[in-house]
Amino acid sequence: MAGDRDAFRVLVERHSHNVFRLAYRMTRNRPDAEEVVQEAFLRAYQKLGKFEARANFGTWVYRIAANYAIDRMRQRKKEEARKVEPAVHEEGMENDPVTLVRDAAPNPERLAHNIELRKQMEIALAALSYSERTAFVMRHWEGCAIEEIAQVLKSSSGAAKNTVFRAVQKLRLALQPFVGKGMQARATGTES
């Protein structure tokens, strides 16, 4: 398959969406995610000789993307060392938590709460270490096997599992107070 541009093109077109989703969840911004996608496929092409035909290309390119996303996050941290504003994203407001609450009836209190919750979730994710964020994204959102996560983190399976645990524990610690408030806000909204 090495060097076969046409075959590679098919793979790029087939897997780009999934790789973008992983990259966005890790980097939390679209330009970086798009860069990760492109770089992941370029690196995959360069390493095609090492790719085992029996392996799953999607899983393989995922690993490459996750590795590059970690590099990109490190690089971004250095670049933005002077910035103090947390990254609050404008995109995808159609999926904002406020619209996803089952019994949602828009009221200012809940709207304010959900904006706050979203901001806190971004902060909590940003506060995770690169390994923790990678492990959480790959396991919780992408459903990757612990062995795959271990390969990306260059650790043992046990260590990868512990990293997933630490990530969830930290997220819980940071977000539980806000999630609790949300329940109260939702109750108020239903009653009014």
Place this chain on the structure above:
Amino acid sequence: MKHMTEEELIAYREGVAAQRAVVAQHLAACEECRAELERIEAVLAALDTLPVPNPGDDYGRHVWQQIASRLPERPARWWQAWFEPQRLGALAAVTALLVVAFIAGRITKHDHPGNDVATKEQIRERILVVAVGDHLSKSEMFLVELSNAQPNSSPGKLVNISAEQRRAEDLLEENRLYRQTALQEGDKVMASTLDELERFLLDVANSPDEVTSAQLEKIRQKIEARGILFKVRVVGRELQERQKATKPAPAQNDSTKIERNKA
């Protein structure tokens, strides 16, 4: 009753628990642990609402467009590319030119037996001049037609550019060949012009078959903004002049260099 630890509950929730059945059995019997698991799930459910933007249905194609020109060549298999159907036309053209050059070379050798090395160099350059001149002339025509194309449709309606795409693909194959040759010959200005032309041709070749009037306008703007047509014209004119000259490939004079550098 011994309760589950937070770690055990998270592992259970994330599907990495070693003994799922044991945890499930305990949860069925323990209200306190169920409540704790619900609190963990509430946080994770909130995180699940964080949106991921949709990059668009055409995203895979877009990624390919972005990386195709950056993919490294594979030297071990370079010869295979010559036998791809798309390249056979260019290969035939070059072969024909080589035959002509060989014959011309033999004639020239008899005429100027004392100037063998210089003549070979001149013949090689003439091959490039004729072939690239022809290619640039075709490319110029293509760019002019694309710049002047007037879609007969309303702004929102799609314009079919599949014919232009096919032409761009054909030109692209030749262009790669000549750019590589120009690089090998050390003609940096020529290689640079062909490189820019190649990027544009690649954009057109990889565009959707049907584009909106706005997208077509963007393509035109690219031609203008990058000055591609102007550069192609300047280099093309220069090659035509060199081609017309009766004496083999005159040395580049200063005014020509200035004109090319401006481009």
